[in-house]
Amino acid sequence: MEFQIVQAFFMLGFVAMAAGALWFFMERNDLKPELRPVATYATVIAFVAAILYYVMKDVVQFPLGEIGVEAIRNTVELRYIDWLITTPLLLIEFGIIVALAGAAKKGLITRIVIADLIMIVTGYLGETSEPGAPGTVVLFVISSLAWFYIIYEIFRIDISNGPAHAQRAVKIMRLFVVIGWAIYPIATAIEQFLQIGGADIALAVSIAACIYVVADVVNKVGFGIVAIQAAKVSSGIHE
Amino acid sequence: MEFQIVQAFFMLGFVAMAAGALWFFMERNDLKPELRPVATYATVIAFVAAILYYVMKDVVQFPLGEIGVEAIRNTVELRYIDWLITTPLLLIEFGIIVALAGAAKKGLITRIVIADLIMIVTGYLGETSEPGAPGTVVLFVISSLAWFYIIYEIFRIDISNGPAHAQRAVKIMRLFVVIGWAIYPIATAIEQFLQIGGADIALAVSIAACIYVVADVVNKVGFGIVAIQAAKVSSGIHE
């Protein structure tokens, strides 16, 4: 059963997200009432991912099914449902920390959330159309431009007047959006190139699936921990 | 498998409602005890919808079933069970915000809830009888008149003496009832006309199903966010 490890990774994703959701839920009440939304967002994001990983592990028939690469491919819809809901929420969560750093700017979050939705929808359309076709390439280019726009906007924010801990949090969270988020287009690109080249892609799809799980945990749970840490300091709790 | 996206939309509806329910549940305790019912209603509404979407996604055999348009049609009962329970609760939730705006009027909520029940019951009877038959048309007309009555009543409310944030919330929530709710009769009307015209309606039913999901999320989760936001400000929490 060569897909055993990939199947187990989906289970890992499920427990990691469930653990994250419970964690953020418990920490929530220690924050000042005005800052609790940080934990609300983090909890909801991990909870949504937990539900979707729960279904994905069934789709790949964890723990006992014998599957082929098709089963892993069938998780694509679930992954995009996750991203459609959670990536806007991640950006809104980021917006609260930006406000904490004294740099809230009218319309910024709205603009990057719209770009984010464009990124996800065009990414999905690209991923489900013919590999290498001109239309597919155009869709991926639009998706990537939308992501670059988000990066451009969040690096333009002037946080130099905020409290040190909030500045630090914003800087770390920016890196998540650049480096942590980059994992997804890179994995998708590699998969697409292998498909166009006619390679046996079972291995590539499997490796990509495992990488997505790790990236998801980092970008949701890791991101949430950084945000809540900053909210804690602002709430007068020093760890 | 051409119905893949429609099937995925039902899953999307499920997670979105589950996320909304958890969200409102968490925010509830931050409100003043007198205002917590706003969050109670919002939570219960999203929770009921989550349960029904959970079943609907099974009815359309998400994630792996091969279905025809019939499967999507089989969600009609579930949709109306949802509406029968949640639309009265939405109007009661609205009533609390109206009271916050200092415009509670005896009997108003009772009257619009009764109109709402008439709207849903006649709508269901119309939807399940022969397309284009005179009786069907009469049922849809009664259903629509009931909705117009609700709109008439909620626009007659004089909120001019309430606090600004509550006035704003009432104004936004009115728009949900006019524009957000209009999506349902419009989608139903289009579906009926296509059926009468003998068109191949698989596509129309599919598109309508997706639109219903988006409308439901907006009208339940979006509506709840506006209401809770107003209740938060009234509770002295400024974000």
Ligand SMILES: CC1=C(/C=C/C(C)=C/C=C/C(C)=C/C=O)C(C)(C)CCC1
């Ligand atoms: C640019 C680009 C993409 C970007 C995806 C991203 C950036 C996803 C982020 C997901 C996150 C952060 C998940 C939650 O934890 C796609 C859609 C793969 C398609 C190819 C182009």
Ligand SMILES: CC1=C(/C=C/C(C)=C/C=C/C(C)=C/C=O)C(C)(C)CCC1
């Ligand atoms: C007027 C009219 C209708 C109205 C339906 C409405 C207004 C439904 C609202 C549902 C909501 C708000 C759901 C919860 O989120 C029907 C029954 C389609 C039948 C045709 C006439």
